[in-house]
Amino acid sequence: MRIEIRNGRLVDPAQGVDRIGSLFVGDGVIEGFVERPRSFEADRVIDATGCVVSPGFVDLAARLREPGLEHKATLESELAAAAAGGVTSLACPPDTDPPLDEPGLVQMLKHRARQIGIAHVYPVGALTVGLKGTTLTEMGELTEAGCVAFSQADEPVNDTLMLQRALQYAGTFGHRVWLRPQDPFLAQGGIAHDGEVATRLGLPGIPVAAETLALAKLFGLVRSTGVGVHLCRLSSAAGVEMVRAAKGEGLPITCDVDVHHLHLCDIDIGWFDARANLMPPLRSTRDREALQRGVQDGTIDAICSDHAPVDEDGKQVPFGEAAPGASALELLLPLTLQWAAALQISLGDALARITTKPASILGLEVPSLATGMPADVCVFDPTQPWTVRAEALRSQGKNTPFLGLEVVGRMRATLLGGHVVHES
Amino acid sequence: MTRNPQLNRNGELTHLLTLEGLPYEIVTQILDTAEPFVSIAEREVKKVPLLRGKAMFNLFFENSTRTRTTFEIAAKRLSADVINLNIGVSSTSKGETLLDTVDNLCAMNADLFVVRHSQSGAPHLIASHLNATGRTHVHVVNAGDGRHAHPTQGLLDLYTIRHYKKEFRDLTVAIVGDILHSRVARSLIHGLTTMQVPRVRVIGPRTLLPTAVEALGVEVVNDMREGLRGCDVVVMLRLQNERMKGALLPSAGEYFKHYGLTAEKLALAKPDAIVMHPGPMNRGVEIDSTVADGARSVILPQVTFGIAVRMAVLSIVAGN
Numbered sequence: 068m069r070i071e072i073r074n075g076r077l078v079d080p081a082q083g084v085d086r087i088g089s090l091f092v093g094d095g096v097i098e099g100f101v102e103r104p105r106s107f108e109a110d111r112v113i114d115a116t117g118c119v120v121s122p123g124f125v126d127l128a129a130r131l132r133e134p135g136l137e138h139k140a141t142l143e144s145e146l147a148a149a150a151a152g153g154v155t156s157l158a159c160p161p162d163t164d165p166p167l168d169e170p171g172l173v174q175m176l177k178h179r180a181r182q183i184g185i186a187h188v189y190p191v192g193a194l195t196v197g198l199k200g201t202t203l204t205e206m207g208e209l210t211e212a213g214c215v216a217f218s219q220a221d222e223p224v225n226d227t228l229m230l231q232r233a234l235q236y237a238g239t240f241g242h243r244v245w246l247r248p249q250d251p252f253l254a255q256g257g258i259a260h261d262g263e264v265a266t267r268l269g270l271p272g273i274p275v276a277a278e279t280l281a282l283a284k285l286f287g288l289v290r291s292t293g294v295g296v297h298l299c300r301l302s303s304a305a306g307v308e309m310v311r312a313a314k315g316e317g318l319p320i321t322c323d324v325d326v327h328h329l330h331l332c333d334i335d336i337g338w339f340d341a342r343a344n345l346m347p348p349l350r351s352t353r354d355r356e357a358l359q360r361g362v363q364d365g366t367i368d369a370i371c372s373d374h375a376p377v378d379e380d381g382k383q384v385p386f387g388e389a390a391p392g393a394s395a396l397e398l399l400l401p402l403t404l405q406w407a408a409a410l411q412i413s414l415g416d417a418l419a420r421i422t423t424k425p426a427s428i429l430g431l432e433v434p435s436l437a438t439g440m441p442a443d444v445c446v447f448d449p450t451q452p453w454t455v456r457a458e459a460l461r462s463q464g465k466n467t468p469f470l471g472l473e474v475v476g477r478m479r480a481t482l483l484g485g486h487v488v489h490e491s
Numbered sequence: 492m493t494r495n496p497q498l499n500r501n502g503e504l505t506h507l508l509t510l511e512g513l514p515y516e517i518v519t520q521i522l523d524t525a526e527p528f529v530s531i532a533e534r535e536v537k538k539v540p541l542l543r544g545k546a547m548f549n550l551f552f553e554n555s556t557r558t559r560t561t562f563e564i565a566a567k568r569l570s571a572d573v574i575n576l577n578i579g580v581s582s583t584s585k586g587e588t589l590l591d592t593v594d595n596l597c598a599m600n601a602d603l604f605v606v607r608h609s610q611s612g613a614p615h616l617i618a619s620h621l622n623a624t625g626r627t628h629v630h631v632v633n634a635g636d637g638r639h640a641h642p643t644q645g646l647l648d649l650y651t652i653r654h655y656k657k658e659f660r661d662l663t664v665a666i667v668g669d670i671l672h673s674r675v676a677r678s679l680i681h682g683l684t685t686m687q688v689p690r691v692r693v694i695g696p697r698t699l700l701p702t703a704v705e706a707l708g709v710e711v712v713n714d715m716r717e718g719l720r721g722c723d724v725v726v727m728l729r730l731q732n733e734r735m736k737g738a739l740l741p742s743a744g745e746y747f748k749h750y751g752l753t754a755e756k757l758a759l760a761k762p763d764a765i766v767m768h769p770g771p772m773n774r775g776v777e778i779d780s781t782v783a784d785g786a787r788s789v790i791l792p793q794v795t796f797g798i799a800v801r802m803a804v805l806s807i808v809a810g811n
Contacts, residue, residue, distance in 0.1 A: 261702045262702060262703055263702075263703040263706040265701075265702070266701040266702055266703050266704055266706065266707065267511065267677075267706075267707065268611055268612065268639055269611040269636070269637050269638030269639030269640065269674060269677060270611055270612075270637075270638075270639075271638075272701075272702060274702070338495060338496065338612070338615050338619075339611070339612030339615045339616065341616075380588065383588065383590055383616075383620075384588065384589060384590075384616070385589065385608065385610035385611070385612050385613040385616050386610070386611065386612045386616075387610045387611060387612070387637070388610055
């Protein structure tokens, strides 16, 4: 099938291009950028007038809940959500049940995802067996099975010597280790940002120091081992400042923030709204502003969804008993656009945070609309408003703190390897 | 932010979940309503028919004898039918969710739930669920949720203060002890600031004070002697046993030395200062017996007023 995506606004961060034109897709790859290739005859034309055409998005954290947590979501439901959100490549954290600590599990996941065939799935392997922080996984085998990086998801490695060895061993195979910076002792029992809101509501707090101490420890280990670390889900202004300084020092680190922390703060908990129970906790308005600025100046490399579908039963309980997390694959674009609009950032620069930058963290070929590149492409209307409602989400998890809010930016079509995998 | 579910669209109290944000007028209405109820207890027939035919469920997910009993007495004096559920050994231990339990009891035509839960916000969840499902005739009264709130305790504390001090506007009130884990302290602080008490001090070691507690409108004092100076009201908080085992405090003895209320420390407060305690007391840990049983202690009147205040709350909430 040859597809002509006609007369769209072609925004390609990799080429630094933003212009009106058509894209010619055939046989899995982009055959023509603006220029119609000789003898190209479209089987199908997608009219992209008024729409943006960009490379498919790359999400650094999307939980698909398989294996083991199918009551929350399945690969089918969540990959459909990815396609509906324009996400063509996603990394899934190892916190499944059992965790992704064995090659067989990873192969099965890759196999299932390929069969469904609507998004590329890149498993992040468990750094330690069972994510327990005590025994190294077979990272060599896991790499061969398809793991692109290693992580503890939200679980800690309490023992610093163990953590150092995990970095060294992952480094042996050329991997960066992905870690969410949080001191497990300071975070113990906490469910909300340790500040005025938590004090008012009587919710046990997690102080900012839990993040800054973990960062200081990790930077020390990065210096001593030389192994790079990707920092997941930064949450505080002090954390952003430390990452800025560490990057200035030249440490091999990268960093992401999720869409929730870019837009929400602890005040959004309201009267114990369990949908705002997220990990790391939503912090203060000051922290949120620092995160927004951090993405703008490149201290934070990428924006991710931190998609974590939770079933209704997981949220219809008191705040402290709720399962943390929210569905966000379908909100990655609108919330990135909202960030860009608030800080007056160009569309190309905004899309880089969800395409080229995360791709380079994942070690993927830099996504682009250039001729010869894989035809993973999004077509979206950047001005169309829509309201986030449970029935509007493809994800099996209908919980998001953005429910009821109007956002802007609607996917019209998503192509994976030249095939239309989503249309609306 | 979402609307506090305890007020209906007309601004009337349909659930009592927290004293935070409760208007001055409603607090005053509750205290005024409680006054005549105090004397009912002294009558030969200790009953009024205000809640006749209503079914009140005591839904206690956490142990309590005193609070549950006072709610039960209050409801019975209002002629309500009272059903006590010992949840610890029934439904939730079989895996039933909180809201399933509530739905089942609603199907038994419950009119009022008095809820105690170890999780902050559990009564809010129930009230929001009832509001969202159109059951606005069913009411929730928070009898203590996690560290968050214990609004009827806060109200009975306000009643006691008003009874002995008449006016709120010139008072200095000290709250001493484990503020961090205390729902009693949080509710009292909100109540006192609503009633425009100009000086509210919280006194305790830093391990037992919440982050940014000043934002609630209080002064923080670490030295108890300094904090008690010039106080009209001293509220001592219960120190739970598990807090004394070394992680937050080194020992009960050291705590008593620095934060226990003795006659000598009380002498630093105003000569007519009253001493309050939500109970149950740990004599010799947070309060010395000579003070607890002394002339300035109003700890037992607090209990008596507590029943009248709970009668007032139940009758107002059920009437809206």
